[in-house]
Amino acid sequence: MIMEKNLNVQNIEKTDSLFAVITGASMGLGKCFALELSKRKINTILVSLPGEDIHRVAEECRKYGVESLYIETDLTQKENILSFTDWLNENFNVNILINNVGTGGTAVFHKTSLKYIENILHLNIITPSMITHQLLPNLMRQDSSYILNVSSIASFSPMGFKTVYPASKKFIQYFARGLHQELKNTSVFVSVVHPGPMITNEETRVRIGQYGIFGRLGLLTPEGVAAKSITELFKRNPYIVPGLFTKLQWIVMMLIPVKFKLPILARLLNKEIRLGFHRD
Ligand SMILES: NC(=O)c1ccc[n+]([C@@H]2O[C@H](COP(=O)([O-])OP(=O)(O)OC[C@H]3O[C@@H](n4cnc5c(N)ncnc54)[C@H](OP(=O)(O)O)[C@@H]3O)[C@@H](O)[C@H]2O)c1
Numbered sequence: 001m002i003m004e005k006n007l008n009v010q011n012i013e014k015t016d017s018l019f020a021v022i023t024g025a026s027m028g029l030g031k032c033f034a035l036e037l038s039k040r041k042i043n044t045i046l047v048s049l050p051g052e053d054i055h056r057v058a059e060e061c062r063k064y065g066v067e068s069l070y071i072e073t074d075l076t077q078k079e080n081i082l083s084f085t086d087w088l089n090e091n092f093n094v095n096i097l098i099n100n101v102g103t104g105g106t107a108v109f110h111k112t113s114l115k116y117i118e119n120i121l122h123l124n125i126i127t128p129s130m131i132t133h134q135l136l137p138n139l140m141r142q143d144s145s146y147i148l149n150v151s152s153i154a155s156f157s158p159m160g161f162k163t164v165y166p167a168s169k170k171f172i173q174y175f176a177r178g179l180h181q182e183l184k185n186t187s188v189f190v191s192v193v194h195p196g197p198m199i200t201n202e203e204t205r206v207r208i209g210q211y212g213i214f215g216r217l218g219l220l221t222p223e224g225v226a227a228k229s230i231t232e233l234f235k236r237n238p239y240i241v242p243g244l245f246t247k248l249q250w251i252v253m254m255l256i257p258v259k260f261k262l263p264i265l266a267r268l269l270n271k272e273i274r275l276g277f278h279r280d
Pocket of ligand 1: 029
Protein backbone atom coordinates (compact mmCIF):
# COMPACT_ATOMS: atom_id res chain seq x y z
CA MET A 1 0.00 0.00 0.00
CA ILE A 2 1.14 3.55 -0.65
CA MET A 3 -0.31 6.84 0.56
CA GLU A 4 -1.25 9.17 -2.24
CA LYS A 5 -3.06 12.44 -1.53
CA ASN A 6 -5.28 11.12 1.35
CA LEU A 7 -5.70 7.72 -0.31
CA ASN A 8 -4.38 4.33 0.71
CA VAL A 9 -3.90 2.81 -2.74
CA GLN A 10 -2.07 -0.18 -4.05
CA ASN A 11 1.20 0.28 -5.87
CA ILE A 12 0.03 -0.64 -9.36
CA GLU A 13 1.23 -0.52 -12.93
CA LYS A 14 -0.78 1.53 -15.40
CA THR A 15 -3.01 -0.80 -17.45
CA ASP A 16 -5.21 -0.73 -20.56
CA SER A 17 -7.77 -3.15 -19.06
CA LEU A 18 -11.32 -2.00 -18.34
CA PHE A 19 -12.51 -1.70 -14.73
CA ALA A 20 -15.75 -1.36 -12.77
CA VAL A 21 -15.58 1.06 -9.82
CA ILE A 22 -17.76 0.26 -6.80
CA THR A 23 -18.11 2.61 -3.84
CA GLY A 24 -18.81 1.18 -0.36
CA ALA A 25 -17.59 -2.27 -1.37
CA SER A 26 -16.14 -3.63 1.89
CA MET A 27 -19.45 -5.16 3.00
CA GLY A 28 -23.20 -5.35 2.34
CA LEU A 29 -24.60 -4.70 -1.10
CA GLY A 30 -21.35 -3.15 -2.39
CA LYS A 31 -19.40 -6.33 -1.62
CA CYS A 32 -22.09 -8.37 -3.42
CA PHE A 33 -21.79 -6.10 -6.48
CA ALA A 34 -18.01 -6.67 -6.46
CA LEU A 35 -18.38 -10.47 -6.30
CA GLU A 36 -21.18 -10.52 -8.90
CA LEU A 37 -19.09 -8.52 -11.39
CA SER A 38 -16.06 -10.74 -10.72
CA LYS A 39 -18.14 -13.84 -11.45
CA ARG A 40 -18.97 -12.18 -14.78
CA LYS A 41 -15.20 -11.77 -15.43
CA ILE A 42 -15.19 -8.01 -14.90
CA ASN A 43 -12.20 -6.32 -13.21
CA THR A 44 -13.07 -4.20 -10.19
CA ILE A 45 -11.74 -1.27 -8.17
CA LEU A 46 -13.28 -1.22 -4.70
CA VAL A 47 -13.57 1.75 -2.35
CA SER A 48 -14.31 1.98 1.37
CA LEU A 49 -13.12 3.63 4.58
CA PRO A 50 -9.56 2.94 5.78
CA GLY A 51 -8.98 0.14 8.29
CA GLU A 52 -11.77 -2.15 7.14
CA ASP A 53 -11.43 -5.52 5.41
CA ILE A 54 -11.66 -4.35 1.83
CA HIS A 55 -8.44 -6.15 0.88
CA ARG A 56 -10.18 -9.43 1.76
CA VAL A 57 -13.06 -8.62 -0.62
CA ALA A 58 -10.49 -7.88 -3.37
CA GLU A 59 -8.84 -11.27 -2.64
CA GLU A 60 -12.24 -13.00 -2.95
CA CYS A 61 -12.85 -11.24 -6.28
CA ARG A 62 -9.44 -12.34 -7.64
CA LYS A 63 -10.42 -15.99 -7.07
CA TYR A 64 -12.66 -15.58 -10.14
CA GLY A 65 -9.55 -14.93 -12.27
CA VAL A 66 -10.02 -11.16 -12.60
CA GLU A 67 -8.09 -8.15 -11.37
CA SER A 68 -9.40 -6.47 -8.22
CA LEU A 69 -7.83 -3.39 -6.66
CA TYR A 70 -8.92 -1.36 -3.67
CA ILE A 71 -8.70 2.15 -2.36
CA GLU A 72 -9.22 3.17 1.25
CA THR A 73 -10.48 6.70 1.71
CA ASP A 74 -13.21 8.68 3.45
CA LEU A 75 -15.70 9.63 0.74
CA THR A 76 -17.32 12.33 2.87
CA GLN A 77 -14.30 14.56 2.11
CA LYS A 78 -14.33 16.50 -1.16
CA GLU A 79 -10.51 16.50 -1.48
CA ASN A 80 -10.47 12.69 -1.11
CA ILE A 81 -13.05 12.30 -3.89
CA LEU A 82 -10.97 14.50 -6.16
CA SER A 83 -7.70 12.65 -5.36
CA PHE A 84 -9.41 9.30 -5.87
CA THR A 85 -11.04 10.19 -9.19
CA ASP A 86 -7.84 11.89 -10.46
CA TRP A 87 -5.88 8.74 -9.58
CA LEU A 88 -8.45 6.60 -11.41
CA ASN A 89 -8.45 8.85 -14.48
CA GLU A 90 -4.64 8.87 -14.64
CA ASN A 91 -4.24 5.10 -14.36
CA PHE A 92 -7.36 3.24 -15.50
CA ASN A 93 -10.06 2.88 -18.12
CA VAL A 94 -13.39 2.82 -16.31
CA ASN A 95 -16.48 1.48 -18.09
CA ILE A 96 -18.75 0.72 -15.09
CA LEU A 97 -19.45 2.94 -12.08
CA ILE A 98 -21.64 1.70 -9.24
CA ASN A 99 -22.63 4.55 -6.89
CA ASN A 100 -23.47 2.22 -4.01
CA VAL A 101 -22.11 3.99 -0.94
CA GLY A 102 -24.88 5.38 1.24
CA THR A 103 -26.11 5.60 4.78
CA GLY A 104 -29.41 6.11 6.60
CA GLY A 105 -31.08 5.24 9.87
CA THR A 106 -33.98 6.35 12.02
CA ALA A 107 -33.73 9.54 14.07
CA VAL A 108 -35.71 12.36 15.65
CA PHE A 109 -34.56 15.18 13.39
CA HIS A 110 -34.13 17.91 16.03
CA LYS A 111 -32.43 15.55 18.48
CA THR A 112 -29.88 14.09 16.12
CA SER A 113 -26.48 15.67 15.48
CA LEU A 114 -25.57 17.87 12.54
CA LYS A 115 -22.78 15.37 11.84
CA TYR A 116 -25.33 12.60 11.27
CA ILE A 117 -27.35 14.73 8.84
CA GLU A 118 -24.23 15.93 7.05
CA ASN A 119 -22.99 12.35 6.65
CA ILE A 120 -26.21 11.23 4.93
CA LEU A 121 -26.31 14.29 2.69
CA HIS A 122 -22.68 13.87 1.72
CA LEU A 123 -22.56 10.11 1.13
CA ASN A 124 -25.99 9.84 -0.53
CA ILE A 125 -25.98 13.04 -2.59
CA ILE A 126 -22.67 14.90 -2.91
CA THR A 127 -20.38 11.85 -3.18
CA PRO A 128 -22.22 10.08 -6.06
CA SER A 129 -22.75 13.39 -7.91
CA MET A 130 -19.07 14.38 -7.64
CA ILE A 131 -17.69 10.93 -8.51
CA THR A 132 -19.98 10.71 -11.54
CA HIS A 133 -18.97 14.19 -12.67
CA GLN A 134 -15.26 13.46 -12.35
CA LEU A 135 -15.37 10.01 -13.98
CA LEU A 136 -17.72 10.82 -16.86
CA PRO A 137 -14.98 11.85 -19.34
CA ASN A 138 -13.29 8.49 -18.65
CA LEU A 139 -16.60 6.55 -19.02
CA MET A 140 -17.43 8.44 -22.22
CA ARG A 141 -14.09 7.45 -23.76
CA GLN A 142 -15.06 3.76 -23.66
CA ASP A 143 -17.15 2.09 -26.41
CA SER A 144 -19.91 1.17 -23.97
CA SER A 145 -20.21 2.25 -20.32
CA TYR A 146 -22.71 1.89 -17.48
CA ILE A 147 -23.54 3.87 -14.33
CA LEU A 148 -25.72 2.19 -11.71
CA ASN A 149 -27.01 4.40 -8.88
CA VAL A 150 -28.32 2.81 -5.70
CA SER A 151 -31.50 4.44 -4.40
CA SER A 152 -34.02 2.67 -2.15
CA ILE A 153 -37.69 1.79 -1.87
CA ALA A 154 -37.59 4.50 0.83
CA SER A 155 -37.56 7.06 -1.99
CA PHE A 156 -41.22 6.22 -2.76
CA SER A 157 -42.56 8.24 0.17
CA PRO A 158 -41.51 10.98 2.56
CA MET A 159 -41.11 9.60 6.09
CA GLY A 160 -41.24 11.22 9.51
CA PHE A 161 -38.45 9.98 11.83
CA LYS A 162 -36.34 9.07 8.79
CA THR A 163 -36.76 12.51 7.25
CA VAL A 164 -33.37 12.94 5.53
CA TYR A 165 -32.79 9.43 4.12
CA PRO A 166 -35.84 9.10 1.77
CA ALA A 167 -35.28 12.66 0.56
CA SER A 168 -31.65 11.82 -0.26
CA LYS A 169 -32.72 8.65 -2.11
CA LYS A 170 -35.30 10.64 -4.09
CA PHE A 171 -32.42 12.87 -5.14
CA ILE A 172 -30.49 9.85 -6.45
CA GLN A 173 -33.55 8.66 -8.38
CA TYR A 174 -34.03 12.06 -10.05
CA PHE A 175 -30.28 12.45 -10.59
CA ALA A 176 -30.11 9.08 -12.37
CA ARG A 177 -33.22 9.62 -14.48
CA GLY A 178 -32.09 13.08 -15.53
CA LEU A 179 -28.59 11.94 -16.40
CA HIS A 180 -30.00 8.94 -18.27
CA GLN A 181 -31.89 11.31 -20.54
CA GLU A 182 -28.97 13.72 -20.89
CA LEU A 183 -26.53 10.96 -21.93
CA LYS A 184 -28.93 9.14 -24.28
CA ASN A 185 -26.85 9.87 -27.36
CA THR A 186 -23.52 8.95 -25.78
CA SER A 187 -21.85 5.60 -24.99
CA VAL A 188 -22.87 5.88 -21.32
CA PHE A 189 -26.03 4.20 -20.06
CA VAL A 190 -27.40 5.35 -16.67
CA SER A 191 -29.73 3.37 -14.43
CA VAL A 192 -31.09 3.45 -10.88
CA VAL A 193 -32.01 0.56 -8.59
CA HIS A 194 -34.54 0.74 -5.74
CA PRO A 195 -33.87 -2.15 -3.35
CA GLY A 196 -36.28 -3.02 -0.55
CA PRO A 197 -34.97 -3.96 2.93
CA MET A 198 -31.92 -6.26 2.99
CA ILE A 199 -29.93 -7.59 5.92
CA THR A 200 -26.51 -6.15 5.16
CA ASN A 201 -25.10 -5.37 8.62
CA GLU A 202 -25.87 -5.77 12.32
CA GLU A 203 -28.07 -2.66 12.49
CA THR A 204 -30.30 -3.73 9.57
CA ARG A 205 -30.50 -7.26 11.04
CA VAL A 206 -31.82 -6.01 14.42
CA ARG A 207 -34.05 -3.31 12.88
CA ILE A 208 -35.71 -5.65 10.35
CA GLY A 209 -35.88 -8.44 12.99
CA GLN A 210 -38.14 -6.37 15.30
CA TYR A 211 -40.91 -6.48 12.65
CA GLY A 212 -41.05 -10.29 13.04
CA ILE A 213 -42.77 -12.17 10.22
CA PHE A 214 -43.83 -8.89 8.52
CA GLY A 215 -40.21 -7.76 8.44
CA ARG A 216 -39.14 -10.99 6.77
CA LEU A 217 -41.96 -10.84 4.21
CA GLY A 218 -40.38 -10.06 0.88
CA LEU A 219 -36.96 -9.58 2.48
CA LEU A 220 -34.28 -9.52 -0.20
CA THR A 221 -30.74 -10.84 0.01
CA PRO A 222 -27.98 -8.43 -1.04
CA GLU A 223 -26.59 -11.20 -3.26
CA GLY A 224 -29.94 -11.50 -5.07
CA VAL A 225 -30.31 -7.72 -5.43
CA ALA A 226 -26.77 -7.40 -6.81
CA ALA A 227 -27.28 -10.21 -9.35
CA LYS A 228 -30.67 -8.89 -10.53
CA SER A 229 -29.43 -5.29 -10.71
CA ILE A 230 -26.40 -6.20 -12.85
CA THR A 231 -28.52 -8.36 -15.17
CA GLU A 232 -31.03 -5.53 -15.62
CA LEU A 233 -28.29 -2.93 -16.01
CA PHE A 234 -26.73 -4.88 -18.89
CA LYS A 235 -30.23 -5.27 -20.42
CA ARG A 236 -30.27 -1.44 -20.35
CA ASN A 237 -33.19 -1.15 -17.94
CA PRO A 238 -33.10 2.46 -16.66
CA TYR A 239 -35.32 1.87 -13.59
CA ILE A 240 -34.78 -1.31 -11.60
CA VAL A 241 -37.05 -2.53 -8.78
CA PRO A 242 -35.77 -6.00 -7.73
CA GLY A 243 -38.19 -8.56 -6.26
CA LEU A 244 -41.90 -9.14 -6.74
CA PHE A 245 -42.82 -8.01 -3.22
CA THR A 246 -40.82 -4.79 -3.61
CA LYS A 247 -42.61 -4.12 -6.91
CA LEU A 248 -45.96 -4.62 -5.13
CA GLN A 249 -44.88 -2.27 -2.31
CA TRP A 250 -43.87 0.25 -4.95
CA ILE A 251 -47.29 0.08 -6.64
CA VAL A 252 -49.10 0.38 -3.30
CA MET A 253 -46.91 3.34 -2.29
CA MET A 254 -47.73 5.06 -5.58
CA LEU A 255 -51.47 4.51 -5.12
CA ILE A 256 -51.80 5.69 -1.50
CA PRO A 257 -51.92 9.48 -1.19
CA VAL A 258 -49.05 10.99 0.82
CA LYS A 259 -51.43 12.35 3.51
CA PHE A 260 -52.46 8.75 4.33
CA LYS A 261 -49.11 6.98 4.07
CA LEU A 262 -47.20 9.64 6.07
CA PRO A 263 -48.88 8.93 9.46
CA ILE A 264 -48.78 5.14 8.94
CA LEU A 265 -45.04 5.17 8.19
CA ALA A 266 -44.34 7.67 11.00
CA ARG A 267 -46.09 5.37 13.50
CA LEU A 268 -43.89 2.43 12.43
CA LEU A 269 -40.69 4.47 12.51
CA ASN A 270 -41.52 6.14 15.81
CA LYS A 271 -41.76 2.63 17.25
CA GLU A 272 -38.17 2.06 16.07
CA ILE A 273 -37.14 5.21 17.96
CA ARG A 274 -38.88 3.99 21.12
CA LEU A 275 -37.08 0.66 20.78
CA GLY A 276 -33.77 2.54 20.85
CA PHE A 277 -32.86 2.82 17.17
CA HIS A 278 -32.44 6.62 17.30
CA ARG A 279 -29.15 7.58 15.56
CA ASP A 280 -27.05 10.39 17.09
N1 LIG B 1 -29.59 -2.37 3.63
C1 LIG B 1 -30.79 -2.04 3.16
O1 LIG B 1 -31.82 -2.52 3.65
C2 LIG B 1 -30.91 -1.10 1.97
C3 LIG B 1 -32.15 -0.97 1.34
C4 LIG B 1 -32.25 -0.11 0.24
C5 LIG B 1 -31.14 0.59 -0.20
N2 LIG B 1 -29.95 0.44 0.43
C6 LIG B 1 -28.81 1.21 -0.08
O2 LIG B 1 -27.82 0.29 -0.54
C7 LIG B 1 -26.51 0.88 -0.39
C8 LIG B 1 -25.63 -0.06 0.39
O3 LIG B 1 -26.23 -0.27 1.66
P1 LIG B 1 -25.69 -1.38 2.69
O4 LIG B 1 -26.79 -1.65 3.64
O5 LIG B 1 -25.04 -2.49 1.95
O6 LIG B 1 -24.56 -0.53 3.45
P2 LIG B 1 -23.52 -1.02 4.56
O7 LIG B 1 -23.64 -2.46 4.83
O8 LIG B 1 -23.66 -0.06 5.71
O9 LIG B 1 -22.12 -0.76 3.82
C9 LIG B 1 -21.77 0.55 3.56
C10 LIG B 1 -20.48 0.55 2.76
O10 LIG B 1 -20.13 1.93 2.56
C11 LIG B 1 -18.83 2.16 3.07
N3 LIG B 1 -18.72 3.48 3.66
C12 LIG B 1 -19.47 4.00 4.68
N4 LIG B 1 -19.08 5.24 4.96
C13 LIG B 1 -18.06 5.53 4.08
C14 LIG B 1 -17.23 6.65 3.87
N5 LIG B 1 -17.38 7.76 4.60
N6 LIG B 1 -16.28 6.59 2.90
C15 LIG B 1 -16.10 5.48 2.16
N7 LIG B 1 -16.87 4.36 2.30
C16 LIG B 1 -17.83 4.40 3.26
C17 LIG B 1 -18.63 1.10 4.12
O11 LIG B 1 -17.24 0.94 4.24
P3 LIG B 1 -16.55 0.53 5.65
O12 LIG B 1 -16.77 -0.93 5.79
O13 LIG B 1 -15.15 0.89 5.39
O14 LIG B 1 -17.23 1.33 6.73
C18 LIG B 1 -19.32 -0.10 3.47
O15 LIG B 1 -18.47 -0.67 2.50
C19 LIG B 1 -26.73 2.24 0.28
O16 LIG B 1 -26.77 3.25 -0.68
C20 LIG B 1 -28.09 2.08 0.94
O17 LIG B 1 -28.75 3.31 1.14
C21 LIG B 1 -29.79 -0.39 1.51
